[in-house]
Every structure is written in structure tokens, then in C-alpha cells.
Amino acid sequence: MARVDLNVPFAEKDQAKSLGARWDSLAKVWYVPSGVNAELFACWLPSANGSDPEHEPEFGIRSPHYFVLESATDCWKCSRLTRVFSFMLPEQHEQFEYAQDDDEDFALTSNPGYWVCHGYRGTMSSLHGLSRPVINQLRLHTECYKPAYSKTAGVTYYMNHCEHCAAKLGDFYMHSEPGGAFFPTSPTEASGMILHEVNERFDANGGVGYTTDDFMGYMQREGG
Ligand SMILES: [Zn+2]
Incomplete structure (x- = not known):
């Protein structure tokens, strides 16, 4: 599975890091490495503000x-x-x-x-x-x-x-x-x-x- 990029505000970087997010210093973006449950990072997913009714909702x-x-x-x-x-x-x-x-x-x-x-x-x-x-x-x-x-x-x-x-x-x-x-x-x-x-x-x-x-x-x- 490919990694998942996140939108992490600077003030929340330590929290994201403690959950297992990694920092890509070249792309300057936090991401969820493969093998880590992306649901824990739901509030930082780029799609957090929009949902497609044809797909399963982000929150159940x-x-x-x-x-x-x-x-x-x-x-x-x-x-x-x-x-x-x-x-x-x-x-x-x-x-x-x-x-x-x-x-x-x-x-x-x-x-x-x-x-x-x-x-x-x-x-x-x-x-x-x-x-x-x-x-x-x-x-x-x-x-x-x-x-x-x-x-x-x-x-x-x-x-x-x-x-x-x-x-x-x-x-x-x-x-x-x-x-x-x-x-x-x-x-x-x-x-x-x-x-x-x-x-x-x-x-x-x-x-x-x-x-x-x-x-x-x-x-x-x-x-x-
Ligand atoms: Zn105690």
C-alpha cells in the first residue's frame, strides 16, 4: 500500500509524530507509513472536509x-x-x-x-x-x-x-x-x-x- 500524505498544522506535528507519522524532508510533508492504521490520522487527511457519497464515509x-x-x-x-x-x-x-x-x-x-x-x-x-x-x-x-x-x-x-x-x-x-x-x-x-x-x-x-x-x-x- 502506498503511503498517505497528511495536512498537519505545525502546532500538531508532535501529536502526529507520536502516532507514527513520518516527515518527508524533501517533499516537506508528514505522511502515514505503510503498515500504520491511517484512521488514526483521519483529522489530517486531505479529504477530511469533503466526502463522496459513492464511497464509504470517513467516519462511521x-x-x-x-x-x-x-x-x-x-x-x-x-x-x-x-x-x-x-x-x-x-x-x-x-x-x-x-x-x-x-x-x-x-x-x-x-x-x-x-x-x-x-x-x-x-x-x-x-x-x-x-x-x-x-x-x-x-x-x-x-x-x-x-x-x-x-x-x-x-x-x-x-x-x-x-x-x-x-x-x-x-x-x-x-x-x-x-x-x-x-x-x-x-x-x-x-x-x-x-x-x-x-x-x-x-x-x-x-x-x-x-x-x-x-x-x-x-x-x-x-x-x-
Ligand atoms: Zn494515577
């Missing part, structure tokens, strides 16, 4: 508005309480479903899939791509929710890090265990969470988790 999850979700957890390493973040998506969010491609008549010109709205609120996890405007909103709250490699999962995704000791705080416990930072099981647990409302479009790649009761009504609300 979208929403007309969203919430930056703030919670807290005890760090496994230093035992101190640290803020942790995710995103909550409203009922209107949509996921891109890929069309079956095992059909003999399937052609590159056919529609690759379609958008589906399931009508549930959801919490993002295993996040591995965010649009530039969403990153900008997230950075108003934290620098500690950022791409990192998970040995457990064997992939790189947006992971929370302890604000005190920088230890990695993986998604699994916080999202999948009842009582985890993003899995409230009572109004009391939910009352410690904060929803920062953002009236802008959301675009990302990752997973969306649903629960029968997310206790959203008990969470604190800010902004909007």
Missing part, C-alpha cells in the same frame, strides 16, 4: 449534536481520583452499516452501505477516529483522553490517562463493568457524572454501547 458514526461525558475513577496505579472522559450520543445518532459485499453483482460503483438510526442513546468506547471539530471540543476539557496502544486489546484507541501519574485507564472496566465510571447503576453514581452539551456535529469511528438505563436524567448538565 455521526450525530447532529452530542455530549462530552465526564466521570471520575480511582487510578489503579496511584489510587488518586482522576477525571475520565467519553462521549454520549443522543437518540438521533446514526451508524453506517456496510452493504453485503459477497454478492456476485457487487461492484465498486454500487452503494457501499447506508446510515441507520437505532433510536437509542449511546456511549462511545474503543474510539479510534475523531473529526477535528470534535477533538477541539474534547481539548477544552482534557488532554488526557488521547490515542494510546492497549496491550490487552492489541489495538490503538482513544484512552483515558490518569491526570496525576499518566497511567493508562483502559475502556473495558469503565464501560463494561457495572458501577464503572461510564456504567452507572444508580442515580447516586450518575449524579457524579457531567454532560457537557455541544451543539455541533459529531463524527467518529469506534463502538457505541447501550444500556437499558443510563440514568442520564440524574447527571449534571453544562453548556449547550
Whole structure:
């Protein structure tokens, strides 16, 4: 596979470098070397502002508005309480479903899939791509929710890090265990969470988790 050139602003060069981007000093351009997942660099792809409806979208999850979700957890390493973040998506969010491609008549010109709205609120996890405007909103709250490699999962995704000791705080416990930072099981647990409302479009790649009761009504609300 050929390399992918990026549009990286000077101020963000260190971030791109830490994710694995390389600098071509002759062409004076940052690029994604072959073998590295280009999705992590989605916000710097030249095509980030335009999309062709005939091709698969750059981001598989979208929403007309969203919430930056703030919670807290005890760090496994230093035992101190640290803020942790995710995103909550409203009922209107949509996921891109890929069309079956095992059909003999399937052609590159056919529609690759379609958008589906399931009508549930959801919490993002295993996040591995965010649009530039969403990153900008997230950075108003934290620098500690950022791409990192998970040995457990064997992939790189947006992971929370302890604000005190920088230890990695993986998604699994916080999202999948009842009582985890993003899995409230009572109004009391939910009352410690904060929803920062953002009236802008959301675009990302990752997973969306649903629960029968997310206790959203008990969470604190800010902004909007
Ligand atoms: Zn810590």
C-alpha cells in the first residue's frame, strides 16, 4: 500500500509524530507509513472536509449534536481520583452499516452501505477516529483522553490517562463493568457524572454501547 500524505498544522506535528507519522524532508510533508492504521490520522487527511457519497464515509458514526461525558475513577496505579472522559450520543445518532459485499453483482460503483438510526442513546468506547471539530471540543476539557496502544486489546484507541501519574485507564472496566465510571447503576453514581452539551456535529469511528438505563436524567448538565 502506498503511503498517505497528511495536512498537519505545525502546532500538531508532535501529536502526529507520536502516532507514527513520518516527515518527508524533501517533499516537506508528514505522511502515514505503510503498515500504520491511517484512521488514526483521519483529522489530517486531505479529504477530511469533503466526502463522496459513492464511497464509504470517513467516519462511521455521526450525530447532529452530542455530549462530552465526564466521570471520575480511582487510578489503579496511584489510587488518586482522576477525571475520565467519553462521549454520549443522543437518540438521533446514526451508524453506517456496510452493504453485503459477497454478492456476485457487487461492484465498486454500487452503494457501499447506508446510515441507520437505532433510536437509542449511546456511549462511545474503543474510539479510534475523531473529526477535528470534535477533538477541539474534547481539548477544552482534557488532554488526557488521547490515542494510546492497549496491550490487552492489541489495538490503538482513544484512552483515558490518569491526570496525576499518566497511567493508562483502559475502556473495558469503565464501560463494561457495572458501577464503572461510564456504567452507572444508580442515580447516586450518575449524579457524579457531567454532560457537557455541544451543539455541533459529531463524527467518529469506534463502538457505541447501550444500556437499558443510563440514568442520564440524574447527571449534571453544562453548556449547550
Ligand atoms: Zn494515577
